[in-house]
Amino acid sequence: MTCRALITAVMMVWLTAFGRPAHAEVCHNTITLGAIEWPPYTIWEGDRFASGLDIELMAAIFSKAGCKLHILRMPFKRALRDVELGVLDGMPTVSYTEERAMFGYYSVPIRNEVIAAFVSASLAEDRRPRTFDDLASSPLRIGVVLGGWYGPAFEEARASNAAFKARVKTFEDFEILFRALEAGLIDVAVNDIAGGRYVAERTIGSGSVQLLPFAVHVNDVHILLSRKTRTEAEINAISQAITTLKKDGTIDRITERYLPVGLLQKFTAPTP
Secondary structure (H helix, E strand, O other), rough: OOOHHHHHHHHHHHHHHHHOOOOOOOOOEEEEEEEEOOOOOEEOOOOOOOHHHHHHHHHHHHHOOOOEEEEEEHHHHHHHHHHHHOOOEEEEEEEEOHHHHHEEEOOOOEEOOOOOEEEEEEOHHHOOOOHHHHHHHHOOOOEEEEOOOOOHHHHHHHHHHHHHHHHEEEEHHHHHHHHHHHHHOEEEEEEHHHHHHHHHHHHOOOEEEEEEEEEEEEEEEEEEOOOOOOOOOHHHHHHHHHHHHHHHHHHHHHHHOOHHHHHHHHHHOOOO
């Protein structure tokens, strides 16, 4: 069996588990999405099998929409280029930009992406900033992964505050980032909340890090489909499926297996 056939077979097992909708299918053939390796959202075993939060969400959403799904492993930039060219049908969880909307259909938001600030559990309470502004004006050393986007407030501080910029250190990957936090080379690691928890627990141990009480950035993520290969009817069916699965609690139940929903709500709730 080819790699493509194997992944398709696995996805069909997932989709069957969620049941088919009563209405006729709107998707004229299988929709292929390109996904990166990003635990715990997408966890690849080689190129043959994917699991994780976003994979489970895609299985539930596409089944509810009446669409067949196939997922390929590929780098983010290549996937985005291929969606624009019509070589690839779409991507599973993408931030909205006007440039991407020119070549892709966006679904309604699936979930929030929260960029959080992690500190060592041993850091004294009186040294822990309570807001991002406190962090920006503090003497704490901050670590990020090279090439990441940490939201407009972070990037504005890095561009306009020379002292803040000097305290930001970049690292090649997530594991090195949290190793640096453990070693005391930095005081704060800025990272996606679910990804950071996942990597920290497996790299430096459960309970070794704690979260500061604010989000550095909160962002909606959507399914993106190519305008060259897919239709508005398909993205509308997918959006309707997302809305239904949010209302009946399915998306929260899937999310809870990877990250406490209450924790996400704490960081995404409007400021009183």
